[in-house]
Amino acid sequence: MNKVAVAKGDGIGPEIMEAVLKIFNAANVPLEYEYVDMGKWVFDKGYSNGMTPAAQQTIESLGILFKGPMETPKGKGVKSVNVTARKTWNTYANKRVFQTLHGVDTVFSKAGIPIDITVVRENIEDTYGGIEHMLTHDVALSRRFITQPGSMQVIKYAFEMAKKKGTRRITCGHKANIMKLTDGLFLQTFYDVAKDYPELKADDIIVDDLCMKLVTRPDQFDVVVLTNLQGDIVSDLCAGLVGGLGFAPSANIGDHISIFEAVHGTAPDIMGKNIANPTALLLSGLALLRHIGLMESAATIENALLYTLEQGVHTGDFGDKAVQSLNTTEFSEAIIANF
Ligand code: NAD
Numbered sequence: 001m002n003k004v005a006v007a008k009g010d011g012i013g014p015e016i017m018e019a020v021l022k023i024f025n026a027a028n029v030p031l032e033y034e035y036v037d038m039g040k041w042v043f044d045k046g047y048s049n050g051m052t053p054a055a056q057q058t059i060e061s062l063g064i065l066f067k068g069p070m071e072t073p074k075g076k077g078v079k080s081v082n083v084t085a086r087k088t089w090n091t092y093a094n095k096r097v098f099q100t101l102h103g104v105d106t107v108f109s110k111a112g113i114p115i116d117i118t119v120v121r122e123n124i125e126d127t128y129g130g131i132e133h134m135l136t137h138d139v140a141l142s143r144r145f146i147t148q149p150g151s152m153q154v155i156k157y158a159f160e161m162a163k164k165k166g167t168r169r170i171t172c173g174h175k176a177n178i179m180k181l182t183d184g185l186f187l188q189t190f191y192d193v194a195k196d197y198p199e200l201k202a203d204d205i206i207v208d209d210l211c212m213k214l215v216t217r218p219d220q221f222d223v224v225v226l227t228n229l230q231g232d233i234v235s236d237l238c239a240g241l242v243g244g245l246g247f248a249p250s251a252n253i254g255d256h257i258s259i260f261e262a263v264h265g266t267a268p269d270i271m272g273k274n275i276a277n278p279t280a281l282l283l284s285g286l287a288l289l290r291h292i293g294l295m296e297s298a299a300t301i302e303n304a305l306l307y308t309l310e311q312g313v314h315t316g317d318f319g320d321k322a323v324q325s326l327n328t329t330e331f332s333e334a335i336i337a338n339f
Pocket of ligand 1: 268
């Protein structure tokens, strides 16, 4: 049986992870879980990378980590556990799928405009190196690095994924008109890779224009690949198009280790209340199941989730407030009842 590492995370993490694994168990998903110590609470115990050596060893031997959101410790010089994990295991491609979900009303679903956008964000480079310093007392300097090999690996992944998905269009979002060297290198690499995929329509768009077009005609886009910071911002924008962060899953893909997690954070404002929406983590879990070939289990759970949402059954973070909303536990039980 397949085995994956599970880190429950901080804040609402344990609540939504419990709900998702309950759904997996009810669907008899043939998967074993090895719980690992990772997160802000581990950082607080003195482990500066937010995980114990045993956790790191387990994740490296199993190759798959299913994780809840983790709080970024506050303070200068302290690194995010999430960013550290992505860097440690070179999960260079962050794939985020944003799809219209029936029952989740948005301005676009009401207008009959279907959305199916996959954002592939470079996950390691860019300004996320955190190389910053004060040049003088009133001037702060940040360094941005973009490499050709780093760009190549994420762009190749995006093209391969687009081909497998049967996509018609792949678009590179960038700001190469201003950042001619860094974004210019990313864009050049995009067109170099495009030569190997003549069946795909490859084009590019300046990132500000991309944002404007995404909020007016999101149905024009299929796969969009971007550098790290721009990809981070654009993917939250896309989450808003399909109903918000509660519906935004993500997969951090590397050659040896992949991490599946929701896009959202630890939601400290609602932690411990059992009201968080587990859908984003559940969708991330379904991506995990498909990644390891458990297609049937993924389809069974996805159908039950979609049917539940279509019935108008949901948690209280979105939708018609007049309809009684369910808490996290009740919502997961409603999904299980629809298998
Ligand atoms: P957040 O995503 O935690 O919360 C933003 C808003 O969305 C809040 O109002 C919250 O209640 C709501 N929300 C988020 N997820 C929800 C869910 N599943 N159901 C219902 N409502 C939900 O963003 P934040 O407040 O900026 O960040 C809090 C912490 O999370 C920070 O420490 C941040 O660094 C961390 N974070 C972690 C990850 C990760 O683990 N990958 C990602 C983003 C932020």
